[in-house]
Amino acid sequence: MKNTQSLNKLGLLACLYISQYIPIMFLLQALPVFLRQQGVNLDAIGLLSLIALPLILKFLWSPLIDRYGFTRWGHYRFWIICFQLLVAALTVICAFFDIETNFTGLLICILLMCLFCSSQDIATDALAVGLLEPQERGLGNGIQTSGHYLGAIIGSGGMLILLNYWGWRTSLLILAGIVVLALIPVLRHQEQQIPDVKELQTSGIVKSYFRTLINPYRDRRTWSWLLILSLYLAGGNMANTMFRPLLVDIGLSLADIGWLMGVVSHGAGIIGAIAAGFLIAPLGRKRSLILFGLLYAIAMTAYFLPAFGITNLPILHLVAISVQITLGAAGTTLFTIIMDKSQLATAGTDFTVQTSFIYFGTIGASAISGLLAQIVSYKGVFAIGIGITLLDIILINQVFVSNEIQQRSPLVFK
Missing domain, CATH: 1.20.1250.20 (MFS general substrate transporter like domains)
Structure with missing residues (x-):
């Protein structure tokens, strides 16, 4: 029984980290190559570096994700479901963009996608902290790091292959489908209540924000x-x-x-x-x-x-x-x-x-x-x-x- 529970935990983490890094790696590695192939100029492609900002600055809103949640769904599980659905929805929207005529709109959408992926990363890491016992964390983080690598393989190389054979719209719709399918293990998971979170939620927002971030x-x-x-x-x-x-x-x-x-x-x-x-x-x-x-x-x-x-x-x-x-x-x-x-x-x-x-x-x-x-x-x-x-x-x-x-x-x- 204990072994089954451990395998379920590791399977959940694998799905979360792989699905989370596929869109990130697509945006950071595959998209610039595809846009250049489509004739987008280098100055415009250079703007894609801006999408990395949420990855660097996500600590600024992490106390809010620790403080707020919908307990009935599970504190961090709620955030993961919301952000993953938002990423899937934005991916579908991007699939119907004309890159040549609406590059600005595309850039805004992919910036939002990276923002939501980064925010989901906060919730996923926090869920993993509560999910894994100390003796399980070595293997659990092995799964996490492997998820990063596998997400990179699929999101960069795999997506470039899809783009080459099936084009922009079909490839992005497939990407959105993968993100949605990866929600199944999360929907089946029952998150345990987090101790001491009520104290955090009942204190003043400004006080709790800075206390969480600085203390x-x-x-x-x-x-x-x-x-x-x-x-x-x-x-x-x-x-x-x-x-x-x-x-x-x-x-x-x-x-x-x-x-x-x-x-x-x-x-x-x-x-x-x-x-x-x-x-x-x-x-x-x-x-x-x-x-x-x-x-x-x-x-x-x-x-x-x-x-x-x-x-x-x-x-x-x-x-x-x-x-x-x-x-x-x-x-x-x-x-x-x-x-x-x-x-x-x-x-x-x-x-x-x-x-x-x-x-x-x-x-x-x-x-x-x-x-x-x-x-x-x-x-x-x-x-x-x-x-x-x-x-x-x-x-x-x-x-x-x-x-x-x-x-x-x-x-x-x-």
């Missing part, structure tokens, strides 16, 4: 953890960002790059995430964070092979696989600890604020990677990325003093 960060030890979050994946993202143009420079075709960086690397990431999910509990949180971070840094040294002219495809596949498999493991560990450090009554805010620091670090590192490459070459960027990762591991060893984070622990070190 955990008054402890200086929390800022050490947030610094770790900002750096842990930042160096790798800097290196990953420059690996793609390096592949172009060494002469790979778009098809080769798409297969290598889409299907092969994301598939390896799924394997790494699931493997880490099984290993985190026996290894422990701190040991896993250090071990998988070290393996990630070691794997990044493989980027030097193409940088020094070793460019045959089997080697490039091994490079992509080694980096992504360790990234999947490292990311799973990080999200497991983020979940540990989220309190039930404010899980949406606690989880979202922590992941926002990851976004700040990775996006910032990615933004300066091109400038650094012009100054110190690809090799220099890869060396800096590895150095940042190793520096963060030293920081983890110094400040991460808790052996295991106890159930429902606050966002501080014990």
Whole structure:
């Protein structure tokens, strides 16, 4: 019976994260390629970068999702159902847009889609915090990270294939259908009542908003953890960002790059995430964070092979696989600890604020990677990325003093 319940939880999370990331990855990765093919100018396509803003800023409205809900449907379940239906409806609307004559309307719709996907992410992460017991969180976050990768495979590569063969309208209607079908496990789920949420709801909205958003960060030890979050994946993202143009420079075709960086690397990431999910509990949180971070840094040294002219495809596949498999493991560990450090009554805010620091670090590192490459070459960027990762591991060893984070622990070190 217990095993059945655990499988049901993992199945629910898999459906939620896959369905949530399919539209996000479609908007961020597949749509710019399709629009360019349709003759949309680069300036207009550049505006698509604005749709990432809700992913970065979603912590600002996360306290409202923690505070308000429709208890009869389940607090976070209510939000997930609403946002997922809104995303499906907007996808249907976009399917009937004429891209050439109404690009502005399309841009507004996809910005709203990203806003709703980001907001759904708050509720989904909060639901997962309450759904998983501490001993289940390693595997649960392995499923979460795998959902990200699988959503990327379907939303980017899969949707580009559909667009190529079936066109804009049919492809988007299929996407909307997938989003609606993914609601079935959510509709069957009965969410348990969240403790202490009534106290949050009865206090003044301004007071509860700022208390939820700010209180955990008054402890200086929390800022050490947030610094770790900002750096842990930042160096790798800097290196990953420059690996793609390096592949172009060494002469790979778009098809080769798409297969290598889409299907092969994301598939390896799924394997790494699931493997880490099984290993985190026996290894422990701190040991896993250090071990998988070290393996990630070691794997990044493989980027030097193409940088020094070793460019045959089997080697490039091994490079992509080694980096992504360790990234999947490292990311799973990080999200497991983020979940540990989220309190039930404010899980949406606690989880979202922590992941926002990851976004700040990775996006910032990615933004300066091109400038650094012009100054110190690809090799220099890869060396800096590895150095940042190793520096963060030293920081983890110094400040991460808790052996295991106890159930429902606050966002501080014990």
